[in-house]
Amino acid sequence: MTRTLLSNGVDTDGNSINILIDGERIAALSRDASQISAHDAEVIDMQGMTLAPTLVDLHTHLREPGKEDAETVQSGSASAVRGGFGAISAMPNTNPVADTAGVVEQVFSLGVEAGLCDVFPIGAVTVGQEGERLAEILAMAESRARVRIFSDDGHCVSDPVLMRRALEYVKIFDGVIAQHAQDPALTRGAQMNEGAVSARIGLKGWPAVAEEAIIARDVLLADHVGSRLHICHVSTAGSVAIIKWAKERGINVTAEVTPHHLLLTDELATTFDPVYKVNPPLRHTSDVMALREGLADGTIDVIATDHAPHPEEAKECEWDAAAFGMIGLETALAISSRAMVDSGLMSFTELIARMSSKPAEIAGYTDHIKPLEVGRLASLMVVDRDRKWQIDRELTVSRSKNTPFHGLEVGCYVHDVLYRGTWVMREGTVIK
Amino acid sequence: MKIPRHLLSVDDLTRESAIAILDTAAQLSQLSEGKMKKLPTLRGRAVVNLFYEDSTRTRISFETAAKRLSADVINFNAKGSSVSKGESLKDTALTLQAMGADAVIIRHPSSGAPQRLADSGWIKGPVINAGDGTRQHPTQALLDAFTMRNRFGGVGGGLDGLRLAIVGDILHSRVARSNIFLASMLGAKVTLIAPPTLLPVEIGEWPVEVSYRIDESIEEFDVVMPLRIQRERMNQGFFPTEREFSRHYGLNIDRVAKMKPEAVILHPGPMNRGVEIDASSADSARSLIVDQVANGVFVRMAVLYLLMAGSHELPENALDQERA
Numbered sequence: 127m128t129r130t131l132l133s134n135g136v137d138t139d140g141n142s143i144n145i146l147i148d149g150e151r152i153a154a155l156s157r158d159a160s161q162i163s164a165h166d167a168e169v170i171d172m173q174g175m176t177l178a179p180t181l182v183d184l185h186t187h188l189r190e191p192g193k194e195d196a197e198t199v200q201s202g203s204a205s206a207v208r209g210g211f212g213a214i215s216a217m218p219n220t221n222p223v224a225d226t227a228g229v230v231e232q233v234f235s236l237g238v239e240a241g242l243c244d245v246f247p248i249g250a251v252t253v254g255q256e257g258e259r260l261a262e263i264l265a266m267a268e269s270r271a272r273v274r275i276f277s278d279d280g281h282c283v284s285d286p287v288l289m290r291r292a293l294e295y296v297k298i299f300d301g302v303i304a305q306h307a308q309d310p311a312l313t314r315g316a317q318m319n320e321g322a323v324s325a326r327i328g329l330k331g332w333p334a335v336a337e338e339a340i341i342a343r344d345v346l347l348a349d350h351v352g353s354r355l356h357i358c359h360v361s362t363a364g365s366v367a368i369i370k371w372a373k374e375r376g377i378n379v380t381a382e383v384t385p386h387h388l389l390l391t392d393e394l395a396t397t398f399d400p401v402y403k404v405n406p407p408l409r410h411t412s413d414v415m416a417l418r419e420g421l422a423d424g425t426i427d428v429i430a431t432d433h434a435p436h437p438e439e440a441k442e443c444e445w446d447a448a449a450f451g452m453i454g455l456e457t458a459l460a461i462s463s464r465a466m467v468d469s470g471l472m473s474f475t476e477l478i479a480r481m482s483s484k485p486a487e488i489a490g491y492t493d494h495i496k497p498l499e500v501g502r503l504a505s506l507m508v509v510d511r512d513r514k515w516q517i518d519r520e521l522t523v524s525r526s527k528n529t530p531f532h533g534l535e536v537g538c539y540v541h542d543v544l545y546r547g548t549w550v551m552r553e554g555t556v557i558k
Numbered sequence: 559m560k561i562p563r564h565l566l567s568v569d570d571l572t573r574e575s576a577i578a579i580l581d582t583a584a585q586l587s588q589l590s591e592g593k594m595k596k597l598p599t600l601r602g603r604a605v606v607n608l609f610y611e612d613s614t615r616t617r618i619s620f621e622t623a624a625k626r627l628s629a630d631v632i633n634f635n636a637k638g639s640s641v642s643k644g645e646s647l648k649d650t651a652l653t654l655q656a657m658g659a660d661a662v663i664i665r666h667p668s669s670g671a672p673q674r675l676a677d678s679g680w681i682k683g684p685v686i687n688a689g690d691g692t693r694q695h696p697t698q699a700l701l702d703a704f705t706m707r708n709r710f711g712g713v714g715g716g717l718d719g720l721r722l723a724i725v726g727d728i729l730h731s732r733v734a735r736s737n738i739f740l741a742s743m744l745g746a747k748v749t750l751i752a753p754p755t756l757l758p759v760e761i762g763e764w765p766v767e768v769s770y771r772i773d774e775s776i777e778e779f780d781v782v783m784p785l786r787i788q789r790e791r792m793n794q795g796f797f798p799t800e801r802e803f804s805r806h807y808g809l810n811i812d813r814v815a816k817m818k819p820e821a822v823i824l825h826p827g828p829m830n831r832g833v834e835i836d837a838s839s840a841d842s843a844r845s846l847i848v849d850q851v852a853n854g855v856f857v858r859m860a861v862l863y864l865l866m867a868g869s870h871e872l873p874e875n876a877l878d879q880e881r882a
Contacts, residue, residue: 324758326764399677
């Protein structure tokens, strides 16, 4: 067994910390290095950098099987590690759709094979994500992949009866339905947020109400059947208000917001560069502010990336023809920190919780729930919070380059990542 | 006087440069009244008409304009644009560039496609937007301004104080989006008349007044511009029936009778006679619809001339020299 002492680091509050790792787990942890007996350990000087648990993403598109030119489980895992993630959740909109035990087990196995982070498949709610009949949810839950989150992400489970049944059915194993809230009839052919900008530039609008109406319906359904609902990528001020109301009533709902919705607005569509085309679309500044406040006050529980890789040709075209989506794993921490911590809305410690322990709790990823403490799995990251770096689309670890943040200077550089006691990234380079 | 490198939107223009284009068009129209219909200005230059949408009048208008400036015209009809439907916009653009296109005139069903072409670096020469999706059709707005100015103003001026009503499907109209902002920039006061279903939801920042009823104010306008109504909009529920639309928003003999004595009618064409405009209005003495077509050629000549003839600075007497 190798023993490693990470000395001279700081925790997320800035207090000094030293961590001894023995095999897969944390063996000792102290403010004072001399309190740890580490005579046989390799000692690594962290030089005052921050030690924090690895991040957990509830919303990742890995594109395998079916779209391996955009991303694979391996490349997506590497991209995740580059961003400091130790667990990601693979959305089922692959080809074939992850709607059977066979497909979720395949994705799970590919994750284990990649060996860079935990890859937890999300199962489809309906067969082929077609919104017509329930997929074999229980088979997926009881497969080796032990699926707990089900979602038709990319599509809304718009049929209210089907949504009700899905919410009821996952109660068998305390699962959760993650809804992509988008009324399809209100958003047919929609290209961007409906508002002053869409009015001016003549792109078909995606109104906020198409998201809010579904969320309002679904919190009431979740309340009625006593089940758990998770709302994917909340994007509007109205959605925040509805979720707040639902939580005050004690409804079992959780919600996520993406880093890009915390920073970017629909003004960017005026460039007609489809790198800014995403679903749900970038919204108004007032929505961005409401999302930040909602995240700060706990209405929105977690940050999730909605990492959506696309090959070059899907974005190097006219706006209408382009695919929706942005990559986000590698920039999530830096962008979220800029939106929430630099603006004074949230402490860095709280931000890390909303990107690690809190999502792990929602998904039941038990290895990732606890803070850094003795006995916990040694999945942790080393962050250089002071280091400024420039986001560069040519340097992505992901197979795809569709980042909307190209050229932006940010902080919070993820320097190293330890996954189950093994270095999977050193000095910014993913190993393997 | 700064002429933009590309003409993608009326936003690319200032009041000054818009008036310069109109004044150049006026000079060109005078020239054509003389014997010399064709100018040698763009001899040896290749202009590509890249049309991803069916269009007869705009394509022919640009083609005529280019030919009167002695340019070579290549017509490229490319319907079906998305990646899934064959060659991408990028590959088409690179091909045209390799073949030596000096300027590209593009019409495309996707809003913003001309801007992609201009920003991407795939094309080196100027890009002229001949209509993109529901966004912009800047040469249409210029020819409408030219037509209005001929009637109500004069060379060197704008449209100051003119009252313009645009009626009908504002939501889906690139003609409306272009005219609203160009006419306002030139000093006109624009009113939009449409049912709320055919207006964008947030137009609070637009320099317009909005009315839901045509009969409330028809007598106030100098220019009334009904827009083409596409029949498919009815099936999408934007209005109940053609008859109801035509009854409440169509330009007809009774409404035309209420207009100011000197007021005129413009229509971007093609018309749906009997829907947004009835035959008697379209053919009335107030109608400048045929003038618009003729003026379109002069305005497009002016645009091609100013964007393509070497320097972006317009020499004081460039056209006089050509004539000499």
